[in-house]
Amino acid sequence: MPECEHSFVEISDAQRLVVAPKVSVLMLTYNHGDYLSEAIEGVVAQNCNFDFELIIGEDASVDDTLSIALVYQLRFPKIIRVIRSLSNAGIKENGKRICSLARGEYVSFCEGDDFWCAPDKLARQVELIEGDESIGIVHSDWIKTKLIDGRWIHDFGKSVHRRVPARLLVGNLFPTWHFPKILRTCTVLLRREALSQFGESVLAKGEYRFGDSVLNAYVTSRFKVAYLPKVTAVYRVSPNSALRSGSKARVAFYRSALQFDTDARLYFSERGDYLPDYRWETAASLLLWGIRAGDIRAVMDAIADFWEHFTFIDFVRAGFRTLAMRIPTLRRQVR
Numbered sequence: 001m002p003e004c005e006h007s008f009v010e011i012s013d014a015q016r017l018v019v020a021p022k023v024s025v026l027m028l029t030y031n032h033g034d035y036l037s038e039a040i041e042g043v044v045a046q047n048c049n050f051d052f053e054l055i056i057g058e059d060a061s062v063d064d065t066l067s068i069a070l071v072y073q074l075r076f077p078k079i080i081r082v083i084r085s086l087s088n089a090g091i092k093e094n095g096k097r098i099c100s101l102a103r104g105e106y107v108s109f110c111e112g113d114d115f116w117c118a119p120d121k122l123a124r125q126v127e128l129i130e131g132d133e134s135i136g137i138v139h140s141d142w143i144k145t146k147l148i149d150g151r152w153i154h155d156f157g158k159s160v161h162r163r164v165p166a167r168l169l170v171g172n173l174f175p176t177w178h179f180p181k182i183l184r185t186c187t188v189l190l191r192r193e194a195l196s197q198f199g200e201s202v203l204a205k206g207e208y209r210f211g212d213s214v215l216n217a218y219v220t221s222r223f224k225v226a227y228l229p230k231v232t233a234v235y236r237v238s239p240n241s242a243l244r245s246g247s248k249a250r251v252a253f254y255r256s257a258l259q260f261d262t263d264a265r266l267y268f269s270e271r272g273d274y275l276p277d278y279r280w281e282t283a284a285s286l287l288l289w290g291i292r293a294g295d296i297r298a299v300m301d302a303i304a305d306f307w308e309h310f311t312f313i314d315f316v317r318a319g320f321r322t323l324a325m326r327i328p329t330l331r332r333q334v335r
Contacts (some may be wrong), residue, residue, distance in 0.1 A: 007083050008097060011070060018051040023122055024104035024192065025054045028094055029112030033063035035236065040072045042081060042116030042233075048123045055316040056112075057098040060088040065112070095211065099195060102243040107192045109235070114186040117156075118232040125189040128226040136223025137190040139169075139183050140232040148307040152236070157240035159231045160184075163302060174220040176325060178278040181227070183216045186233040194219055206263055209256040216265055221271065223284045247293030255298070277325075279309055280318035 008238055026045050043054050054076075056069045065220065066084060072079040083098055099107070106126060109275070110116055118140075127139040141161040145154035168176055194233050198204055198218045208214060261279045268274040283305045290298030306315065 001056075003144070007087060008083055010072060010081055010101075012081040013073075016059055016077040017081065018261050020051065021053040021104045021298065022050040022126065023052040023106045023107045023108055023189070023272055024102035025052060025110060025122075026095075026098050026102060027054060027056045027067055027110050028059070028091060029056060029061070029100070030059040030088075030091070030094075031061045031063050031065060032112030033061070033065045033068060033235060035113040035115070036065055036068045037072075038071075039110055041161045042218055043074050043110055045119045046116075046122045048126075049121045050123075050126070052079065052122060053103065055093045055101055055143060056080065056082045057121065058082055058084050059090070059094045060085040092211065096199065097188070102192055102195075104192060105232055106189050107195050108189040109185050112187065113236045113238060114233060115236075116186070118230060121228075121232040121236045124228050124230070125226075128228060129191070132224075132226075134224045135226045136194045137188055138226040138228060139184070139189075139217050140187045140228040140230055142184050142187050142233045142235055143231055144237050146237045148290055154234055155332050156231060161229075162332050165333055168325065172220075173225045174217075175273060176277075177216045177220040178281070179211060179253055179325060181329065183212070183220075184233070184235055185212045190219060191223075194223060197222075201246050201267075203263065203267055206260060208260050209253050210260075211315055213257075214260060229310045239271075247289055248295070250289040251286065251293050251295055253297045254282050254289060254296075255301075256287065257282040269273075274310065275318070275321070276314060277318050277321050279305070280288060280315070281322055283309075 027039060027043070040054070040056075047054065058066050058069050067084075069082045073082050081101070081102060085094065087197075089097070106129065108122060108125070121140065125140070128138045130134050141159045143154050143156060145152045145157050164181050168179055168182055173182065193217075200216055201218060203214050203218055206214065218307070258279065261282060264278075265274060283302045286298055286305070287302035290296070290302060311316065
């Protein structure tokens, strides 16, 4: 039974809802009234030879997000379940809640301000993951949309993965799970069993300022990754995200990332292939953003972190691997 059951209500049509969905699409939404219709339309437009459901976790928005969700629930009663918070639960609790309510064999994500642009996304990703138990997650290419002069602008000719080498997109990605251009949440489909196992892990209990990287580290440590070489999703570069709310927010984000790395090193200590590269990048980012924010304490903490966790040789090796991973993304890849 889901936790905090008293704090939400489900709005759905039990008589018409699909009985056994193969895929549960999870959509977190809060004050997304300007974008939600586009997000929902991209999901309900999926062309599949199997049933799927869309679970919208509406977290007590103060705009018209709820009313939009309810209109679509009435239009698509076989697919949509609206999980309405009676009071704001926050993104982590809202996410845990709708994950616990998923019924599909597989789970996919599309937050209320992103949207899917390929009606065959689910069908092709399920085809890739089925029949190979070693594959736990499938992702795809994607593009960004940015707010420019009051309009959201994107270019399908400028996909993110056009500059990413194939070795960073498929197979064993645990050594490079932290690479920010891969496993973008709005593109992935994974086994619900893997998501449930992650939810029960120590890593999922941490209080971090992000969740996608934590999930990526866990899943890639246990499964291979499959890849759909097609743009299927559009990620909205929100000016209010954790990484775009000013220098102080960046400093807090990277401090949280260092804490996650500390926990992850302990969690994966028996593997021997958890690389120090994520900590190198995070400490370097804390140093640079500390300088930008004029936060002397952050600068000193970053330097101290390098001193504590790296020998000179380790520092050079991690830096070299980071550059070797990033430099190829400066030019378009030939597929």
